[in-house]
Amino acid sequence: MGSPRLRDVLQRIESAVVNDVLPLIVFDLDSTLFSTEPRNLQIFHEFVERRQSDYGELRELATQIRREHMGWNICESLRAQGVENQELLEELLRFWRERFFTDPYVLHDDPLPGAVEFVTACHQRGAMIYYLTGRHVGGMEVGTVRALRDAGFPFWRGRCTLHLKPSFEMSDKAFKDDALADIRSYHGRVVATFENEPGNANLFLKAFPDALHFLLLTVHSPEAEAPDPRLIRSDDFQLFSTRAS
Numbered sequence: 613m614g615s616p617r618l619r620d621v622l623q624r625i626e627s628a629v630v631n632d633v634l635p636l637i638v639f640d641l642d643s644t645l646f647s648t649e650p651r652n653l654q655i656f657h658e659f660v661e662r663r664q665s666d667y668g669e670l671r672e673l674a675t676q677i678r679r680e681h682m683g684w685n686i687c688e689s690l691r692a693q694g695v696e697n698q699e700l701l702e703e704l705l706r707f708w709r710e711r712f713f714t715d716p717y718v719l720h721d722d723p724l725p726g727a728v729e730f731v732t733a734c735h736q737r738g739a740m741i742y743y744l745t746g747r748h749v750g751g752m753e754v755g756t757v758r759a760l761r762d763a764g765f766p767f768w769r770g771r772c773t774l775h776l777k778p779s780f781e782m783s784d785k786a787f788k789d790d791a792l793a794d795i796r797s798y799h800g801r802v803v804a805t806f807e808n809e810p811g812n813a814n815l816f817l818k819a820f821p822d823a824l825h826f827l828l829l830t831v832h833s834p835e836a837e838a839p840d841p842r843l844i845r846s847d848d849f850q851l852f853s854t855r856a857s
């Protein structure tokens with residue numbers, strides 16, 4: 613269920629607009645607006661199709677494994693399912709790396725429950741939607757735009773921007789650090805940010821102490837720093853309990 617504080621975001625957008633200030637909302641994509649579980653699962657099934665003759669244990673695993681078993685790292689997910697064959701895990705990791713960060717595979721992601729409706733509600737009330745993602749230019753930009761549009765997120769409407777990492781090699785955190793300057797260049801009011809990585813959410817809290825900062829309880833990197841207790845935890849973007857399923 614989404615946090616009740618999601619409603620506060622909509623109210624803060626309205627009050628910024630009334631005061632002639634541009635409200636900005638920052639949304640991360642992977643494991644924030646989109647669940648990457650279906651992308652991971654698709655890659656795993658393709659690996660099974662190609663390599664099940666070499667690794668017999670994959671056949672049974674393929675029938676059991678579901679999207680909810682997909683964690684941060686595909687190898688950790690399989691280890692949790694009892695796979696110990698190191699050669700298999702290393703090959704899978706290589707196979708996964710060649711696909712996960714590419715245009716066609718991001719199309720497998722699903723939006724988190726309520727995400728499309730919530731971002732649309734923010735945009736309709738007058739917020740600038742700032743999609744900020746560690747996905748890189750030169751391999752993921754076309755698929756990312758298509759995934760946003762296919763899911764129904766506001767995009768070609770004005771007051772929306774998509775900021776990707778300029779290169780694959782740049783670290784996610786260094787990139788988000790740089791991005792703060794771009795966000796500030798609008799001279800608006802950052803009303804809220806949404807992230808799944810505690811380190812990035814902490815960074816936003818430090819940069820924009822008056823905003824509401826949400827931490828999506830999906831998956832995060834294993835070496836993540838401790839989340840600041842002031843971050844607002846939320847499972848998804850569902851505003852209305854009657855719509856929850």
Ligand SMILES: [Mg+2]
Pocket residue numbers: 640641642643644807808809
């Ligand atoms: Mg993320």
